[in-house]
Amino acid sequence: MKKLKILGVLIVFLSLNSCVEQIEFELEKLERERLIVSGILTNLNEPQVVFLSETTSKARKPLLADEENRIFTLNDLPRPLQGARVTLVDASQGRPWVYQETEPGKYELSDYLGTGSNSELYLEIRVGDRVYRSRPQKIPEVIGSDELSFSFERTRLKDNPDAAQVLIKTAVTLPDQVGDYYLRWAVDEAYFWDLTFFPNPFNTPPPPCIVFGFPDPERITLINGDLLNKPGGKSTQIVAKRLVDQSFLSRHYFTVRQLSISKNTYEYWRRVRELVNNTGSVFDSPPASIQGNLYNVNNPDEVVLGYFEVARAKVSRIYTTFADVPFFLGKSCEYIPSKRLDQYLPTCLNCNAFPNSQMEYPEWWFDD
Structure with a gap:
């Protein structure tokens, strides 16, 4: 017997460090999953974290929710994306740092010690034969x-x-x-x-x-x-x-x-805030109408949800x-x-x- 539960919402994973904030948006269910990226790189001496997950799709297979009774559940929650290769790249020097998957969908970089102030950094994600990158960014120099x-x-x-x-x-x-x-x-x-x-x-x-x-x-x-x-x-x-x-x-x-x-990151979060204020319901990553900074190298028309930030931080x-x-x-x-x-x-x-x-x-x- 199969039990199908359709929730009809998108829940996107965006996180700082190891926690997850929750914001919900309705999203049309497509033929295939969309990649969701949530991550931030700072100058702080602490593990740098990226979360990867995928949205629901019409082709999604149900999960085995009750093994004893063979009950399956199909829900619309994003599922962690496992087995990806996630790399931080210094575009000016070509130096890579490889993230390690510490939990399903959670990738950590523990040995990053910073780069020069002029270094342009981007994230590269390999999922099978697909390659995704973020737009290169510098760590800002000033902070309050x-x-x-x-x-x-x-x-x-x-x-x-x-x-x-x-x-x-x-x-x-x-x-x-x-x-x-x-x-x-x-x-x-x-x-x-x-x-x-x-x-x-x-x-x-x-x-x-x-x-x-x-x-x-x-x-x-x-x-x-x-x-x-x-x-x-x-x-x-x-x-x-x-x-x-x-x-x-x-x-x-x-x-x-x-x-x-x-400035681009600020504009992204400003648009997210507008959406939150208008709907009163959010979960860290907006629908595709709010453009993030990640793209498919071989298919620029593919919509990638979420954002990878590069920031100077003070705690x-x-x-x-x-x-x-x-x-x-x-x-x-x-x-x-x-x-x-x-x-x-x-x-x-x-x-x-x-x-x-x-x-x-x-x-x-x-x-x-």
Whole structure:
């Protein structure tokens, strides 16, 4: 028996580092899949990541969803593209760096140490006999700096007139020049999650559980320096809003990346933001009507979704603690002697119940 489930939406994978933001768009189902590319290369000393996936198509085969009962599912979600050869190329020197596939569809470059300021870099992707490339880009030379702050407030959210949220803001010091720079902000979060501490003979607490995610994935914060006449001046921006929940019972970090990008990259994200604001529904990569910067070398008419960014980046972090929260927060994982084990939430028992978590502190966790 076959069970077909048609969702009728495109979900495109765009990511910073190892997390995935989600934006949905309706897209006509075509005869063959389309490649989706999401990646960014920066000057930071950290793994550089590219995500590859493919859209749905009329020819897509169903997945085996239930092996025991032989139930198949056909959905319209992009599927990770495995087995591609992904290479970063310095066009001026011809030097390549090869990415390694660390998870299905996730390709990482760990040994990139940067190039000269005049180097033009592009991404090359080989999938079978198809070859894709991004337009060559230079890492911009100028960037501003961030001074972060947070504030808690009540706000109306749909039918809730008294929702609690936190605002993450930056007082940006702009580059000391007039125009010819373009800035974008990306924000991710990491928080300590208190697993249930069950009594034991050795009084051993559960391991640390650090959960990662995006607090406000549909917010696209941009600055066009050509529209300002404030060299070295200040600009205040809201870079994220986040509803307050039990994740604020312990230390909750917000990592803010200011990205200095090219004019073409700025225009791409500006068009994405317009689409988001008009529809209220996004997932990191727009339909084909918003042109990215990748193309098929042998078939320029093929539409490739997504974007590969080359940016100068600067990282700032800020965190909140339970003492900062002016609202009541109940403890969802507190041990109760009369409570059966199966009555606890899975996330109270196992850190792996979160889709993106780890049981060790990031190396920067205690830096501040």
